[in-house]
Amino acid sequence: MEKNDTITNAEPIISIKGLYKSFGELDILKDINLDVYKGENMVVLGRSGSGKSVLIKILVGLLPPDKGIIKVLGNEVNKLSGKELDALRLRIGFLFQSSALYDSMNVRQNLEFPLTMNKKNITKQEINTAVEEVLDAVGLKDKMEQMPSDLSGGQRKRIGIARTLILKPEIMLYDEPTAGLDPITCEEINKLIREVQKKYNTSSIIITHDLTCAKITGDRVAMLLDGKFVKVGKFDEVFESDNEEIKSFFNYNFIQ
């Protein structure tokens, strides 16, 4: 995306410096450094188990880092109190790999839940308007009364995105948005991610190992290998890298 050359001069909306994370004896992230700028879609590419999901879970305070400075919207995440962290989380939307829709609630209740729990004085009319607006944005207005178990994988992802959009986030974190979906649904989700970026003016981190998703949705791509970012840049720059590991990752994906 052309605007990248100009936005990199601005203050980053997400800034990660010297991040380390390990689980027991397993070192997952080693000296991670990354800046994401306002309005930018950053794709984090990497193999399964390389720590991509861990990275975005650290950004919302779901996991604590071992070491490093993580700043999101100007807040140092691991130094926030519970209330401050909640206030920050309201400004971040998180789409889980499994969509994580609440099984015991229908689509409408899934969407209403974050609103009613966080905005005490909201009226029924305002809730209805917000629900209809986000369902319209993801193109699933007719599924309002259905249970999550009645939805397809792609529809669940869309409702998951709608549930995050209802709180009007400034940042979107997508964890494998196209995992387990057929190519046509993948394309729809990729388009939706771009539409969300434009309509809601969000900055995003998209975790994936799907190269088509990376190419379509990403303004920049960061290649995570062996717990480190080995290359950060536009898709073509990373794609044309001389690094053997990057080459083999891309070649393998295209063969697949």
Add this chain to the structure above:
Amino acid sequence: MINSRPRKYLFTKGLDQYFTDVYKAYKFVIRFFKEAFHPPFHLREIINQCYEIGVKSLPLITLTGFITGIVFTKQSRPSLSEFGATSWLPSLISIAIVRALGALVTALICAGKVGSSIGAELGSMKVTEQIEAMEVSAINPFKYLVTTRVLACTITIPILGLYCGFVALMGSYFSVYTNESTSIVSFFHNGFSTITFLDVFSSVIKSIVFGFTIGIIGCYKGYNAVHGTLGVGRAANQAVVLAMFLVFIEEVTIVQIANWIRYY
């Protein structure tokens, strides 16, 4: 730079794990008390859980209580009739039901039905990232899921225990009535003449403790479920087994305390 390091144990791997689990459970219980007395209280969810736990358990409690009353009466009658003491039957049955059976039978049924259901529900929410989804939406999942369920168990299980006792006495009366034409007033008058305030009070206290135990164990096991669907089944199973085990331990302890108060 963080490198791979050999894991060091304070005692052995198993003992370390045991003490870690006990400490985690202790922290879980302490967190419950902290969260339970601070707003928001999610009253609607507590009422909803009371309905799920209480009202939906009524048919099973009714059937089990009634059968317990009948069976206990039928089993006691021959022994008492050997001594010509069948007139003591209502008193004996009332003491057994009010002091022990009502609360205990209810607790065991609820440990199976409610404990496993809470363990499985929270376990599946944990492994499908629904609990994390609440956290990232700035919703406190512990307060919304755990506190409400434990409070609902603590409120409804004593009520179910009293109801079970009443139904069991009705079952007992039914059994007595099929053998001799005793009036219901006479049966209950005879039965309650030996019941003291301490009997009812200790039974209610016991039920409250049982309710809390079933709720907190179910929530603890579900909330800490790991390893996917296997973990969900394991959480439900462990919730039942551990809750039943603790219910028996608590029964023995509270009976000892009640007897100590009664006789000293």
